[in-house]
């Protein structure tokens with residue numbers, strides 16, 4: 001009797017993100033980039049992902065001076081506003097802030113000045129343009145390493161100029177770069193080609209961590225469906241994903 005009741009009340013592990021634990025890439029701080037527009041939306045995104053089993057959120061607004069001129073000064077006060085609102089609503093979740101850095105000349109300056117918001121300890125989330133490869137990407141990785149940081153490359157599967165060049169992914173890993181796949185890529189949100197590359201990267205065990213890269217409610221809905229259908233666990237639950245190990 002009790003065991004059958006248990007069956008109904010316990011969430012089966014196959015339809016949660018408990019294996020992931022930490023979402024280390026999202027745009028859920030309100031009003032400072034192309035992500036969440038307001039505090040209410042941010043709380044809803046956190047509630048939605050918490051219900052799926054995420055325990056810790058590292059929010060990563062863009063720092064891309066030409067488009068999103070964020071800094072510690074714009075990010076940290078918003079983090080505090082969000083934390084206060086979560087506290088007010090008695091939501092017991094851990095929320096931190098870092099940034100997703102565009103690898104450009106402004107980033108070089110920030111790195112020189114040690115003005116960096118890492119994900120956790122020594123890990124720094126970086127991205128490139130979707131259209132054109134960052135010319136001196138190896139130099140960026142080298143500079144980060146010299147400063148004692150380990151780069152985490154956001155969504156490698158979305159850089160189409162690497163799709164026929166898996167050697168580049170391997171090289172980046174050899175140079176100490178961690179690769180982070182987007183859950184939305186695996187769910188098919190960005191199309192078939194990106195999904196296939198994400199799957200191939202998993203197959204070759206080149207991926208280390210997964211993030212939602214959640215920007216808006218459509219993303220939350222897509223991820224929720226992907227998880228609740230059991231598809232996410234089918235692809236990922238047995239994969240040696242390092243989210244908890246590196247970021248908890």
Ligand SMILES: [Fe+2]
Pocket residue numbers: 025026027100154213
């Ligand atoms: Fe992002």
